[in-house]
Amino acid sequence: MVIVKIGGGKDINLKGIAADLKNIKDPVIVVLGANSLRDDIAKKMDYEKKVITSISGYDSVFSDTNTIDLMMMVYSGLRSKRFVELCQQNGVNAFGFSGLDGKMLVGKRNSGIRIREDGKTKIVRDFSGKPASINVEMFNYFLSNKIIPVVTVPLIDENNFAINSENDDVVTLLHSELKADKIIQLIEAPGLLIDKNDPSTLIKEMSSKEMIDFENKVDGRMKRKIHAINKLFEAGNTELIITDGRTDYPLTNAINKIGTIIK
Numbered sequence: 652m653v654i655v656k657i658g659g660g661k662d663i664n665l666k667g668i669a670a671d672l673k674n675i676k677d678p679v680i681v682v683l684g685a686n687s688l689r690d691d692i693a694k695k696m697d698y699e700k701k702v703i704t705s706i707s708g709y710d711s712v713f714s715d716t717n718t719i720d721l722m723m724m725v726y727s728g729l730r731s732k733r734f735v736e737l738c739q740q741n742g743v744n745a746f747g748f749s750g751l752d753g754k755m756l757v758g759k760r761n762s763g764i765r766i767r768e769d770g771k772t773k774i775v776r777d778f779s780g781k782p783a784s785i786n787v788e789m790f791n792y793f794l795s796n797k798i799i800p801v802v803t804v805p806l807i808d809e810n811n812f813a814i815n816s817e818n819d820d821v822v823t824l825l826h827s828e829l830k831a832d833k834i835i836q837l838i839e840a841p842g843l844l845i846d847k848n849d850p851s852t853l854i855k856e857m858s859s860k861e862m863i864d865f866e867n868k869v870d871g872r873m874k875r876k877i878h879a880i881n882k883l884f885e886a887g888n889t890e891l892i893i894t895d896g897r898t899d900y901p902l903t904n905a906i907n908k909i910g911t912i913i914k
Contacts, residue, residue: 652678652794654831655902656822657734659684660839663896668837669737671902672745677832678794680825681745681801682818685730692725706765706772709875714779714815719805722815723749726803735801745799750782750806751813755790756821758806758814759783779815780808782824790829819879827886834889835905837896842911847873856912859884880913890914 653675657668663684672679693700698721701713712718727749738745750756759781763774793800802821805813826834843865845852857865859881866877883891894901894910904910 656682659686661687670741689725714777747801756806760808836893
């Protein structure tokens with residue numbers, strides 16, 4: 652089984668990805684991002700997102716009820732349905748849903764996030780959390796019937812409220828529960844770069860052990876993403892390919908090991 656995580660960047664080639672999905676012969680699950688579209692819609696609605704940084708140095712979007720409404724509209728609405736439309740146009744039978752639907756992804760809401768603000772340590776609580784379980788029976792139903800599940804946030808928490816979560820954590824849970832042989836991450840870069848502004852600094856191959864050291868060299872959202880990759884390998888053995896989602900055949904490139912390979 653293959654898990655494909657599609658980044659939410661503006662230049663990600665969704666048409667190319669949808670067309671390329673038919674070239675993967677193994678069962679596939681798609682985890683779909685929409686960060687750029689979320690920000691565009693938020694701007695049109697005159698809504699300003701708030702990014703908070705935990706005292707351990709990890710950035711996340713503060714998720715109040717307005718943020719959850721926005722995510723329902725953008726992730727599980729516009730982005731999901733347009734991507735499923737592209738899949739169907741290319742002969743790929745896909746089914747889009749959020750973690751809320753059928754309790755496909757159940758999370759545990761954060762008890763509080765410790766942040767530093769105005770020189771003080773504060774605890775803030777919002778509608779965010781970590782994925783904790785999946786509806787294995789339904790995922791297996793889709794896969795056994797050759798239907799590609801297209802998963803988005805929000806998730807549903809233990810009290811049946813919608814919550815935000817990181818797609819990296821969703822991928823880790825799916826891998827833990829379903830044991831993916833391969834995980835493909837499609838981003839707006841050729842792969843992991845030593846210098847984010849210089850494509851020639853592409854890291855072609857790394858071990859999971861080297862990734863632990865790499866986490867200590869980055870910060871901000873990249874630090875969170877590398878941390879999530881390290882958690883991914885704690886969940887079980889797999890092959891992770893991080894490659895450019897802006898190309899014409901991003902999945903074919905990943906299968907041909909173009910990008911960063913982590914084992």
